[in-house]
Amino acid sequence: MTGLEFIKALIAQKPMVNCAVVSSLLPEDFHEASEGLGVLMQLPVNPGGEYAEDLLEHLKKILNLAVETA
């Protein structure tokens, strides 16, 4: 099972779970393959700390938007 296949199975049960995917796909191919699945971010294989910081910032932005709508 690939990461995207796992996410597809996961969000069918728990759509509120936010996910990022470690993938070696080219960005445009990843965008096509993940469309509609609501993936936060594509991460490279062996991502460094800067990716963790970017992911956290992105997650904070989404959670802040969610709070604004509540």
Place this chain on the structure above:
Amino acid sequence: MKNGRIAVPSNGKGGLDATRSGHFGHCDVFTFFDIENGEIKQISTIENQEHVQGGCMVPVNLLASHHVDALIVGGIGMRPLMGFKQAGIDVYHDSERAEIKPIVEDLIAGKLPQIEDDQVCGGGGGQTQPA
């Protein structure tokens, strides 16, 4: 639908005579139709929130907080569809007509189909494309 609140992702200022936005996450406003005894009793609009990658649940929370019962889309991804289902919001589908008035009238009359899980956009299904 006899009673309840219908939401339609709309272009511009929204309203009964506006057009439906092809991608609900990127719409300008949501138009709400409050239905009582099968008739439109009130029409209102709310601004959409900023759309960011992976932020599919933001409009789900927005519409759920405004007590929406049904949503009409031209296309939708798998994750937001599952989110709306979990929030108890029925999602109806019409990718052909951009005008809001006839699709709302069809939903009230029970002539609009609910979107199926295999009709979602992109990697989650791949049949229905946003208009």
